[in-house]
Amino acid sequence: MKSIMNAPFMAEMIRTATNMYAHGWDERNGGNISMLLDEAELKEYLTIPAIVRTIPTGFTAPELDGKLFLVTGTGKYFKNVQYDPKKNLGIVRLAENGAEAEVLWGFSDGGRFTSEFPAHMMSHAARLAADPENRVIMHCHPNNLIAMTYVHTLDEREFTRTLWRMETECIVVFPDGVNVLPWMLCGTNEIGEATAKKMETARLVVWAQHGIYGAGRDLDETFGLIETAEKAAEIYMKTAHLPILNTITDEALHQLEARFGVKAREGYLD
Numbered sequence: 001m002k003s004i005m006n007a008p009f010m011a012e013m014i015r016t017a018t019n020m021y022a023h024g025w026d027e028r029n030g031g032n033i034s035m036l037l038d039e040a041e042l043k044e045y046l047t048i049p050a051i052v053r054t055i056p057t058g059f060t061a062p063e064l065d066g067k068l069f070l071v072t073g074t075g076k077y078f079k080n081v082q083y084d085p086k087k088n089l090g091i092v093r094l095a096e097n098g099a100e101a102e103v104l105w106g107f108s109d110g111g112r113f114t115s116e117f118p119a120h121m122m123s124h125a126a127r128l129a130a131d132p133e134n135r136v137i138m139h140c141h142p143n144n145l146i147a148m149t150y151v152h153t154l155d156e157r158e159f160t161r162t163l164w165r166m167e168t169e170c171i172v173v174f175p176d177g178v179n180v181l182p183w184m185l186c187g188t189n190e191i192g193e194a195t196a197k198k199m200e201t202a203r204l205v206v207w208a209q210h211g212i213y214g215a216g217r218d219l220d221e222t223f224g225l226i227e228t229a230e231k232a233a234e235i236y237m238k239t240a241h242l243p244i245l246n247t248i249t250d251e252a253l254h255q256l257e258a259r260f261g262v263k264a265r266e267g268y269l270d
């Protein structure tokens, strides 16, 4: 049996959490990540099943039954993940139609998975239905995207169009746009269900006055999605109060679609 600390998925997770903290997206215990693991790969590092303990999830997700996830712990600081992965991260397998999470590794201080587990698991189910290769759900608190939700309409088409205009690459990176939820109480099944519904049509979901969710096939892709949207939001916050003399027109956005072979969200371009 190989050491799990040498597993590529573990190294990637540690690197990503560390990098997210360095970007200022994850103050204190802010943010959480979950990544779907491949059972055959995990078996090189862990005996499955070897259940340490079982935690009720408080919801059901039959589509995810038996699936394995590497997930951040609730109350844990991203800046500390690299120093004690076994305490700050855990590997769980969903059982009983998703109603139970079997801890197979980690959460070594008796902790448990993120309080946003419902939003993560329901979003995994929604994204897997849209893209069978989706592996990652990532949540964090980037400054400019949060700031934008105080001063910009939360209308999804308008929010998306503003971000697309802030940087040429945006429409190429997230042609599906950004969906937006109004402020809701976090950590609940309700916000989980609402987030998953929004994940059916876009890989980015903004939580107004809170943060953002991203979904992708790997950690790099998901990080890059959030990074691009956050950069666009930063440019918006730097320019919104100034007279705008130039912009990226819809005609230019159509040219980008053609040049990069992407299709903008239906009805979002004039």
Ligand code: 13P
Binding pocket: 029, 030, 031, 032, 072, 073, 074, 075, 076, 113, 114, 115, 116, 139, 186, 187
């Ligand atoms: P957790 O510490 O439970 O992951 O919560 C952090 C957070 O960002 C809540 O939205």
Ligand code: ZN
Binding pocket: 030, 031, 139, 140, 141, 186, 210, 211
């Ligand atoms: Zn949060």
